[in-house]
Amino acid sequence: MIKHSEINNIELHAKLKSKQILFAGNQKLKIYGRLDCASGKRMLKSNRVFFSDENEALALQYRPCGHCMRQAYLKWKHETI
Numbered sequence: 001m002i003k004h005s006e007i008n009n010i011e012l013h014a015k016l017k018s019k020q021i022l023f024a025g026n027q028k029l030k031i032y033g034r035l036d037c038a039s040g041k042r043m044l045k046s047n048r049v050f051f052s053d054e055n056e057a058l059a060l061q062y063r064p065c066g067h068c069m070r071q072a073y074l075k076w077k078h079e080t081i
Helices: 009-017 054-059 070-080
Strands: 023-026 031-034 048-051
Touching: 023 054, 048 054
Parallel strands: none
Antiparallel strands: 023 031, 023 048
């Protein structure tokens, strides 16, 4: 997990371009989603974290976004009930 506040723009762009970062999350809400998610784009930089893959986010107990990852969210919701 990489905190957005702890990475500079050049390094961030390099990791995005090389696909080392595939998902972003909200550290306070413990939600992760795709980089192009409208909900994710609205979050504060201080709350934003980045993940290399879904497994990393799930291992840190983040849940899928209900907007951009609907199927994964419904599966997660069904498993937690």
